[in-house]
Amino acid sequence: MANRFPIIDPCYCAPYYVNLQINTERGATYDQNGNRIFYIKDTLFTLHDRRVLCDYRGNPIVTLYKKNMTLHGRRQVFKGKSSDRSELLFSVKRSSMIQSGMIKLEVFLANNRNERFCDFRVIVCRDKSFCTIYAGESPTIVASMKNNGGFDVLVYPYVDHAFIVALLMIINKMKHYFDEVMNLPVGMTNVTLVLFWFRAILLGYNLST
Numbered sequence: 001m002a003n004r005f006p007i008i009d010p011c012y013c014a015p016y017y018v019n020l021q022i023n024t025e026r027g028a029t030y031d032q033n034g035n036r037i038f039y040i041k042d043t044l045f046t047l048h049d050r051r052v053l054c055d056y057r058g059n060p061i062v063t064l065y066k067k068n069m070t071l072h073g074r075r076q077v078f079k080g081k082s083s084d085r086s087e088l089l090f091s092v093k094r095s096s097m098i099q100s101g102m103i104k105l106e107v108f109l110a111n112n113r114n115e116r117f118c119d120f121r122v123i124v125c126r127d128k129s130f131c132t133i134y135a136g137e138s139p140t141i142v143a144s145m146k147n148n149g150g151f152d153v154l155v156y157p158y159v160d161h162a163f164i165v166a167l168l169m170i171i172n173k174m175k176h177y178f179d180e181v182m183n184l185p186v187g188m189t190n191v192t193l194v195l196f197w198f199r200a201i202l203l204g205y206n207l208s209t
Helices: 161-173 175-182 189-203
Strands: 018-023 028-031 036-042 051-055 060-066 075-079 088-099 102-109 120-124 130-135 141-147 151-155
Touching: 018 161, 036 060, 036 161, 051 161, 060 161, 075 161, 088 161, 120 161, 130 161, 141 161, 151 161
Parallel strands: none
Antiparallel strands: 018 028, 018 151, 028 036, 036 051, 051 060, 060 075, 075 088, 088 102, 102 120, 120 130, 130 141, 141 151
């Protein structure tokens, strides 16, 4: 029996590969037949860049929430339209490790409170043309994405594809950070990151998140 990953709801875990297309400009997700199955509803003028992922009927599935003043750009995802801690499903943050033109993101489920080890990890290619999502630090792939102007997504069997869509919507929003880091002159990345770290301390950023 394959591993099951019902992060948001078991109803999104199909026993076969699921192909999805995400229109990143519209924030809409389509199945292989072109039917819209998810879309992002932006909440304007919110302090934490709050966005709601809805199903095709307009029912809210999860709320994407950006924590302010954190060095690692932590995003949190809550059940439905909630932002209450008791409804937290998972959080995403950038890893401090940047090497070989790859960026690593770490995903922690709500019950993983000490965060010593991540529950999922995302490896994003330098030019954002491709990313792979793994279960923890294992070699088990749960989904992959190719960026062809939109996201072509392959979700593996028994993996919650609503979870994968929410995660990729977060990655799409994080792209400006990728541009800033990866466009630094060769040899300047480490120096610049140290300066950014020092500046973050002076500004009162929460360096632990």
